[in-house]
Amino acid sequence: MTAKKTVYSLFMSFLVLSLAACSSTPSDVAKVSAKEDKKSNEVHTAHWTYEGKTGPEHWADLNPEFAACTNGKEQSPINIETAQVIEGEEIADLAINYKPTSVTLSNNGHTIQGTPANPDNSIVIDNKEYKLAQFHFHTPSEHQINGQNFDMELHFVHKDVNGQLAVLGLMIKEGASNPYLEEAWSGIPTEVTTEDVQLTEPIDIMSLLPKDIDTFRYNGSLTTPPCSEAVKWVVLETPIEMSKEQIDTFRKIFPDNHRPILPLNQREVKED
Template identity: 80%
Template structure:
């Protein structure tokens, strides 16, 4: 065999072996890839299914440790709710008036195990905060209230959660005290889901959301967060100063569904300011 043929034969043998080696993943590498993938999937599932509650080992003081997604619950510096000390609120003339555009709206009710949530059937309701419009996405209830006024809780609190076009949030907080029966919530309370739901309960008649609010809409403003995991910050909070009323029977109906309370304790104000709109 000539030297040329011998070289060609050796080159082709080397090429075949090289291609075979490149196309075969070693058992250790394959095992590591599978382990890493399994770990990533497990981590993702844990984050998505992290269980939280309002008491015990999954209660508010532990939320930040339940999932990396909930880290802000512990490390955040602008957390909600807060204790609003009315005498310390800053009267800021630069605050633009709160504009609320609510209409009678049909809603569906759900019990997610943490609260009763009402979801509007349309996006016709909105508020304008700091010249920015936010559409009402849902509203839900807490007992007792989450915010305090001068260290005092109210019997309940309702949060109207709004989103702008970039999914930034603005929440309108409304205090509820025991008093006269609330006719605007009566029809919803008649069909309120007492157990955790898999399907929403549709109300056949609309709720007059504007009539649900007090006539006096003076408010407190501050930068805060969601009051439930993941406790995301950069939420604009507008808390109305004047409460509305619900009867003892209506309040007890909600408390019987959530007997252990469903309110997060107040959080440190830190370097934030609470501003007041008159």
């Protein structure tokens, strides 16, 4: 074969390979990209529950972003032993500024969540304001007091301008019907929602709280994945009441949606 023919043959082979590569690249890249996007989306929306292989003991295995659920040293909830609570020391001032507000409800598959329309609901801790972002429910209570759970627990989740969180925890025990939650319970979504349910009447959030606002304070975390820490916890000492019928209404949707107790480790619980 002459040198000219050899060069021509090599050129044609290269051209064929190049055309083949070019013709397959878009679809192949699209397939790979789709697989990567799907994998990324699956990691981002890792399915977690309160039982079995996707329950609290395995949350950290479901997504690297959930590592704090196992490795964190300041996790919530905790058991509050009143005999070990520190009294008499200075504690950050607390002001609760809640007003009646329109609320939408959603069922996210883990709890019933209420989102207030009024942006002015807030708490102030040590002169720092935290705006109320949402509130939701757990049964049984996530926190314990002297080793005992309550029937339910209500969490008011707040956020400051820097995204730092503060959660106000309110224990609920079986007793009289709670009139301030009647409107919410009448519209409670029993299935996972794609759109929030607008309540027809506002909720007087301040009236949900007990008259006695004594609190326990400690540094903790979110009680659901990703279990992020640096959360200021304010747990009210005095529980409120809901009727057995109201509690059962929630439990028919979520029989058990609480995270078990975590070690206190080196933290302190203070009382105001």
